[in-house]
Each structure stands twice: as C-alpha cells, then as structure tokens.
Amino acid sequence: MxxxxxxxxxxxxxxxxxxxxxxxxxxxxxxxxxxxxxxxxxxxxxxxxxxxxxxxxxxxxxxxxxxxxxxxxxxxxxxxxxxxxxxxxxxxxxxxxxxxxxxxxxxxxxxxxxxxxxWPGEESAPSDIVSVDNMTINLATYQVYIDDVPVDLTLMEYSLLSFLATHPSRAYSRETLLHRVWGFEYCGGTRTVDVHIRRVRSKVGPQVASHIVTVRGVGYLFKL
Incomplete structure (x- = not known):
C-alpha cells in the first residue's frame, strides 16, 4: 500500500x-x-x-x-x-x-x-510492525517502543514519526508533510512541522533521532 x-x-x-x-x-x-x-x-x-x-x-x-x-x-x-x-x-x-x-x-x-x-488486489495490509535500531512501531495499535519501553507521543507526533519511518529514504518538504500528516484541512504554518520534529527527536532518543535527517532547503528525510 x-x-x-x-x-x-x-x-x-x-x-x-x-x-x-x-x-x-x-x-x-x-x-x-x-x-x-x-x-x-x-x-x-x-x-x-x-x-x-x-x-x-x-x-x-x-x-x-x-x-x-x-x-x-x-x-x-x-x-x-x-x-x-x-x-x-x-x-x-x-x-x-x-x-x-x-x-x-x-x-x-x-x-x-x-x-x-x-488498493484493489492489495487488501492485505503490510506488516503492522516497523523496526529501526532499538525502536519498534506498532502501526495497528499506534504505539512506539524504544528498547521495549513505550514512548509517550501525542497523536500528531506518532503520525509524523510513523509516516517518515514507513516512507524512508525520500525527502519531504514541510508543506508535503503538513498535507500527508495533518491533512488538507490543516491551516497552520510549516513551523508546526519543525516543532513536532524537535519533540519527536527528544522523545525517541539520539539513536533513532539520528535517522530523522534535516534536508536543508527542503524538509526532512528518514534515513535507514
């Protein structure tokens, strides 16, 4: 999908x-x-x-x-x-x-x-578990774990992290992330993305945070 x-x-x-x-x-x-x-x-x-x-x-x-x-x-x-x-x-x-x-x-x-x-013919969902280093994301339960310890993320922090982790190795502009994560109806500015990226990095720890790369002049990329 x-x-x-x-x-x-x-x-x-x-x-x-x-x-x-x-x-x-x-x-x-x-x-x-x-x-x-x-x-x-x-x-x-x-x-x-x-x-x-x-x-x-x-x-x-x-x-x-x-x-x-x-x-x-x-x-x-x-x-x-x-x-x-x-x-x-x-x-x-x-x-x-x-x-x-x-x-x-x-x-x-x-x-x-x-x-x-x-998704005709693709109705079977992909694996609900995404693992990167010491992080595990359960897409079915909206939960994130670092070293098997749950991370307290807001819904939008989780949505941003899970989107980037499931769409790796591609840079997304702040405007695109607003549309993909917050939705077309969101009217806030792009600074919202920066604030949430900063919060996510601080909560998941340096090992996972190193995968969330800032692409100067573009936006963000999740590097595997």
Missing part, C-alpha cells in the same frame, strides 16, 4: 470527523469540498485516487459534475454515502469502480470499503 488522496464532496460537515478517523487508519490525505467549491478542488493540481460523495442534500447538477470529473480522469473510483431512507434514489457512476455505504455504517466498514477501492 502507498499514500492516496481522497476528495470528499458533501453539502454538510457531518462526516468530517469520520474523515479524520479514516486519515489516521489508512495512509490517505482528504480534501473536503462542497458543490460550490468543487470546481476549485478539482483544479487545485491534486490528483485524487478516490471520490467520496455524501449524497445528503446534493442535487443532480452536483452529481453530474462528479460523473464528468470521474470519467474524464480515467474513471476514478467512487464511494457514495447514502441515507437508508433514500436508497431508492441511489446514484452510482455508470462506469468505473464504485460502491456505496449507508450513512449509519461503522468506522471499520467505512475503512474497509475505502481500502478495497483504493
């Missing part, structure tokens, strides 16, 4: 928290948009691997715009969130891979359906 980008089209913010949960469960970034900002989102320069449509409150014009975008870009996979009371009105793209899920579905089902569309 490798990083994917998701576009969420919704009239309301009722699934924003669910998107944050999904972002931490899978290696994805999510850009929320509305029918009014949809054209800006698809012209933003980002390439999307999945379009999630919260159909509640969307009119046919908005659905037609998604159909056109999906078909014009190689039939991007689509997941439609549908209220059970409106199943008779379910609209799925005529071509390409698509699926639907009830708005009342649980977090795990939502995660699995997205994974099936994002």
């Amino acid at each position: 490798h990083h994917k980008n998701i576009l969420l089209l919704a009239r309301t913010s009722r699934f924003i928290e669910r998107m944050r949960e999904l972002k931490h469960a899978l290696d994805v970034s999510i850009l929320p948009t509305t029918p009014e900002t949809f054209s800006q989102a698809i012209d933003s320069g980002h390439e999307f691997d999945l379009v999630i449509i919260d159909s509640g409150g969307l009119d046919q014009e908005a659905l037609n715009a998604v159909d056109a975008y999906v078909s014009e870009n190689g039939f991007i996979p689509t997941l439609v969130i549908q209220d059970e009371s409106k199943l008779n009105n379910l609209h799925l793209p005529a071509q390409g891979r698509s699926d639907f899920i009830l708005s009342t579905a649980g977090e795990l089902e939502f995660e699995v359906r997205c994974a099936l569309l994002l």
Whole structure:
C-alpha cells in the first residue's frame, strides 16, 4: 500500500470527523469540498485516487459534475454515502469502480470499503510492525517502543514519526508533510512541522533521532 488522496464532496460537515478517523487508519490525505467549491478542488493540481460523495442534500447538477470529473480522469473510483431512507434514489457512476455505504455504517466498514477501492488486489495490509535500531512501531495499535519501553507521543507526533519511518529514504518538504500528516484541512504554518520534529527527536532518543535527517532547503528525510 502507498499514500492516496481522497476528495470528499458533501453539502454538510457531518462526516468530517469520520474523515479524520479514516486519515489516521489508512495512509490517505482528504480534501473536503462542497458543490460550490468543487470546481476549485478539482483544479487545485491534486490528483485524487478516490471520490467520496455524501449524497445528503446534493442535487443532480452536483452529481453530474462528479460523473464528468470521474470519467474524464480515467474513471476514478467512487464511494457514495447514502441515507437508508433514500436508497431508492441511489446514484452510482455508470462506469468505473464504485460502491456505496449507508450513512449509519461503522468506522471499520467505512475503512474497509475505502481500502478495497483504493488498493484493489492489495487488501492485505503490510506488516503492522516497523523496526529501526532499538525502536519498534506498532502501526495497528499506534504505539512506539524504544528498547521495549513505550514512548509517550501525542497523536500528531506518532503520525509524523510513523509516516517518515514507513516512507524512508525520500525527502519531504514541510508543506508535503503538513498535507500527508495533518491533512488538507490543516491551516497552520510549516513551523508546526519543525516543532513536532524537535519533540519527536527528544522523545525517541539520539539513536533513532539520528535517522530523522534535516534536508536543508527542503524538509526532512528518514534515513535507514
């Protein structure tokens, strides 16, 4: 599995928290948009691997715009969130891979359906254990150990460390790390990345910290 980008089209913010949960469960970034900002989102320069449509409150014009975008870009996979009371009105793209899920579905089902569309044929997750020197990261439990002793990291510190450790030997700019780790919706400055890198280095100790390399003028790289 490798990083994917998701576009969420919704009239309301009722699934924003669910998107944050999904972002931490899978290696994805999510850009929320509305029918009014949809054209800006698809012209933003980002390439999307999945379009999630919260159909509640969307009119046919908005659905037609998604159909056109999906078909014009190689039939991007689509997941439609549908209220059970409106199943008779379910609209799925005529071509390409698509699926639907009830708005009342649980977090795990939502995660699995997205994974099936994002990584067809790769549904088996890679090893949940990442080991580097005296550090062990358990990707399934969001825990980090140094010499078998748990390290007290915040969620964002863990997310930053685990992202770098699972994407080694490649330099990432601060802006890219903000998108990959904090998500498209984050509006803070790039200094946030520097602060979290400093905290992570201090908590994991010098042996592991030496793997987190500052690339001058670019950002950071995890060196194996």
